[in-house]
Amino acid sequence: MKILILDASELSRDRTEKLLCSMGVLCSDIYTFDNGEDALEFIDDYSVDLLFSSLELSKMDGVSFADIFLHKFPNMVSRLFITSSSQGGESFQEVKEVGAKRFIKKPIDEKYFQHFISKEIDKIRIKNKVKV
Numbered sequence: 001m002k003i004l005i006l007d008a009s010e011l012s013r014d015r016t017e018k019l020l021c022s023m024g025v026l027c028s029d030i031y032t033f034d035n036g037e038d039a040l041e042f043i044d045d046y047s048v049d050l051l052f053s054s055l056e057l058s059k060m061d062g063v064s065f066a067d068i069f070l071h072k073f074p075n076m077v078s079r080l081f082i083t084s085s086s087q088g089g090e091s092f093q094e095v096k097e098v099g100a101k102r103f104i105k106k107p108i109d110e111k112y113f114q115h116f117i118s119k120e121i122d123k124i125r126i127k128n129k130v131k132v
Helices: 010-022 036-045 062-072 074-079 089-097 110-130
Strands: 003-006 030-033 050-054 080-084 102-105
Touching (some): 003 010, 003 036, 010 030, 010 110, 030 036, 036 050, 036 062, 050 062, 050 074, 050 110, 062 074, 062 080, 080 089
Parallel strands (some): 003 030, 003 050, 050 080
């Protein structure tokens, strides 16, 4: 399993990573980036099962990242989670317009995150076991 966390904030990346590790995800399966360009390069080289992206990134904004990512990997729309402290505003509307469907409000509510994301992780684990 490969999980990617994309956020300009090191604190946000660390918090999300710690949450995932506390849920039984191997910490070695989690990859963090602060900019969309490096993340896209990584995704091109390796398949990613789950992705958390902030709207605030360095080198490329989260809307542009989501747009490129969803055009390259349209089947990943349900595995892309946009994290944002504002659930309104222009960037939030724009990322919805490029196709993002799943959102997590910052600061992340740990109980909600664990409940909701654990279901996604279980789906990925089942899917990966089926692969031969």
